Amino acid sequence: MTASYKKYILKFKRPSGTSRGVLTEKETWFLKISDGNNFGIGECGILRSLSYDDRPDYEEKLKWVCNNINMGAEMLWEELREFPSIQFGVEMAFKSLKAETPFLLFPSEFTSGKKAIPINGLIWMGDKQFMKEQISEKIEQGFNCIKLKIGAIDFETELDLLKAIRSNFSEDEIELRVDANGAFSPQDALKKLDLLSRLKLHSIEQPIRQGQIEEMTILCKKTPLPIALDEELIGLTNVTEKENLIQTIAPQYAIFKPSLIGGFKGTNEWIKACDKKGVKWWITSALESNIGLNAISQFTFTLDSDLPQGLGTGSLYTNNFESPLEVKNGQIQYNPAREWEIKI
Numbered sequence: 237m238t239a240s241y242k243k244y245i246l247k248f249k250r251p252s253g254t255s256r257g258v259l260t261e262k263e264t265w266f267l268k269i270s271d272g273n274n275f276g277i278g279e280c281g282i283l284r285s286l287s288y289d290d291r292p293d294y295e296e297k298l299k300w301v302c303n304n305i306n307m308g309a310e311m312l313w314e315e316l317r318e319f320p321s322i323q324f325g326v327e328m329a330f331k332s333l334k335a336e337t338p339f340l341l342f343p344s345e346f347t348s349g350k351k352a353i354p355i356n357g358l359i360w361m362g363d364k365q366f367m368k369e370q371i372s373e374k375i376e377q378g379f380n381c382i383k384l385k386i387g388a389i390d391f392e393t394e395l396d397l398l399k400a401i402r403s404n405f406s407e408d409e410i411e412l413r414v415d416a417n418g419a420f421s422p423q424d425a426l427k428k429l430d431l432l433s434r435l436k437l438h439s440i441e442q443p444i445r446q447g448q449i450e451e452m453t454i455l456c457k458k459t460p461l462p463i464a465l466d467e468e469l470i471g472l473t474n475v476t477e478k479e480n481l482i483q484t485i486a487p488q489y490a491i492f493k494p495s496l497i498g499g500f501k502g503t504n505e506w507i508k509a510c511d512k513k514g515v516k517w518w519i520t521s522a523l524e525s526n527i528g529l530n531a532i533s534q535f536t537f538t539l540d541s542d543l544p545q546g547l548g549t550g551s552l553y554t555n556n557f558e559s560p561l562e563v564k565n566g567q568i569q570y571n572p573a574r575e576w577e578i579k580i
Contacts, residue, residue: 237269237270237271237272237305237306238269238270238305239267239268239269239270239301239302239305239329240267240268240302241265241266241267241268241280241298241299241301241302242265242266242268242580243263243264243265243295244263244264244265244266244525244580245261245262245263245264246261246262246263246264246523246525246552246553246555246556247260247261247553247554247555248260248261248262248552248553248554249551249552249553249554252360252361252552259523262283262523262553263282263284264279264280264281264282264524264525264528265279265280265282265295265298265325266278266279266280266325266527266580267279267280267298267301267302267322267325267326267328267329268329268580269305269329269330269333270333271333274333274338275332275333275338276328276329276330276331276332276333276334276335276338277328277329277332277338277527277578278324278325278326278327278328278329278330278331278332278531279324279325279328279495279524279525279527279528279531280298280321280322280324280325280495281321281324281325281495281522281523281524281525281528282294282321282495283495283496283522283523286467286470286496287320287321287470287495287496288318288320288470288471288473288496289318289319289320289321289322294319294322297316297319297322298322301316301322301326308330309326309327309330309331312326313326313327313498313499313501317473317474317498318473320470320473320495320496320497320498320499320502321495321496323498323499323501323502324494324495324498324499324500324502324528325499326499327499327500327501328341328499328528328531331500331531332531339527339530339559339560339576340534341530341531341534341535342534342535342537342538344534344537344538345537346533346534346537346569346570347534347570347572348570348572349569349570349571349572349573351537351569352564352567352568352569353533353536353537353545353547353567353568353569354381354543354544354545354566354567355379355381355544355545355546355547355548355563355566355567355568356379356381356382356383356411356413356544356545356546356548357374357375357377357379357381357382357383357548357566358383358385358546358548358549359371359374359382359383359384359385360385361385361386361387361388361389362388362389363389364389364393364396364397367384367397368397368400371384371397371401375405375410377563377565377566378564378565378566379410379566380409380410380411380566381410381411381412381413381438381544381566382401382410382411382412382413383412383413383414383415383546384397384398384412384413384414384415385414385415385417386414386415386416386419387416387417387418387419387420388419391428395431395432395435398412398414398432398435398437399435402435402436406436407436407438411438411544412435412436412437412438413437413438413439413440413441413464414432414437414439414440414441415440415441415442415466416440416441416442416443416444417441417442417466417467418442418443418444418445418446418467419443420443420444421444422444422448422451422455425443425444425451425455426455426458426459428443429443429455429459429460429461429463430460430461432461433459433460433461437461438462439461439462439463439464439488439489440461440462440463440464441463441464441465441466441491442464442465442466442467442468443455443463445467446467446468446470447468449481449484449485452465452468452485452487453484453485453486456485456486456487456488457486459488462488462489463487463488463489464487464488464489464490464491465481465485465487465489465490465491466490466491466493466520468481468485468487469481469490469491469492469496469497469506470496470497472497473498473502475505475508475509478505478506478509479509479512481509482506482509482510482512482513482515483509483512483513486513486515487515488515488516489515489516489517489518490506490510490515490516490517491517491518491519491520491546492506492507492517492518492519492520493519493520493521493522494519494522494531494532494535495521495522495524495528495532496522500535503519503535507539516543517541517543518541518543518544518545518546519532519535519536519539519541519545519546519547520545520546520547521533521546521547521549523549523552524549525553525556525557526550526556526557526558526559526561527557527559527578529547529549529550529561530559530560530561530570532547533547533561533568533570534570544566545568547568548563548568550563550568551563557576557577557578557579558574558575558576558577559574559576559577560572560573560574560575560576562574
């Protein structure tokens with residue numbers, strides 16, 4: 237068996253704002269393996285400054301994987317616990333190699349085009365007018381679950397935007413989620429959560445910065461608005477750590493980004509920890525190309541979650557790959573009639 241890797245820079249159609257700054261491009265790495273007859277492809281979707289494996293020896297580790305590819309998926313995964321995005325790329329590549337076609341990883345009614353996955357429409361940070369434009373666009377596109385990234389402009393302006401949506405759409409018509417990406421301080425978080433809760437929101441992701449376990453535990457106990465852990469999950473690489481975190485903080489929700497938490501296997505470890513505690517969850521992509529998004533979407537469908545998922549990031553880039561994935565009426569679907577077009 238042979239393996240190789242290649243770096244690829246995804247270009248945003250327009251700069252996308254987060255609480256960590258504005259993104260214009262996204263680095264990703266593709267791992268390709270071959271047994272002489274068939275090939276498999278996996279995406280190692282790293283997010284610089286956020287991924288646990290954002291470290292100087294990242295490419296060196298990819299070389300090591302290629303040199304040791306004959307260890308197989310299971311042994312490599314265990315050896316790569318400090319590199320969750322590479323774990324995911326390895327899992328995906330081996331799954332792809334064994335599949336009927338390289339992109340049909342989890343055959344189902346999703347991949348046959350019979351069923352779709354409800355997703356949230358993502359509103360990026362920006363000035364008030366830009367965010368209003370995005371909101372109108374998502375509603376016109378048929379989304380009934382909208383997620384707004386907050387924490388970049390002043391809080392009062394963000395409240396006004398949310399109030400404007402609520403004045404036109406009830407909670408039964410539009411489910412509103414917000415993602416603070418850790419922008420609130422522990423001192424003012426509860427007050428802000430109270431103000432947000434009056435707008436009948438579904439939940440808030442990561443209100444305070446990750447790593448403040450005691451503060452987050454208190455917040456989850458007192459909050460009037462359901463809290464979803466997101467960045468808090470990054471960097472925990474063994475099952476006991478994962479179970480302890482969920483047991484300790486007892487959040488209302490958890491959000492899984494396979495590229496950041498060790499792929500399919502890492503996500504399943506988190507799901508088991510949450511199920512033990514009765515914590516609900518959903519899956520979100522982490523700005524992967526359509527190759528990674530395809531794998532995550534197929535995997536997500538097999539989990540049979542009844543919540544809208546965060547899988548609507550495929551249209552962000554000018555140089556993404558043509559794929560069977562389509563977003564229609566607030567759902568992501570797989571159109572088997574459409575061909576993949578991959579140039580790497």
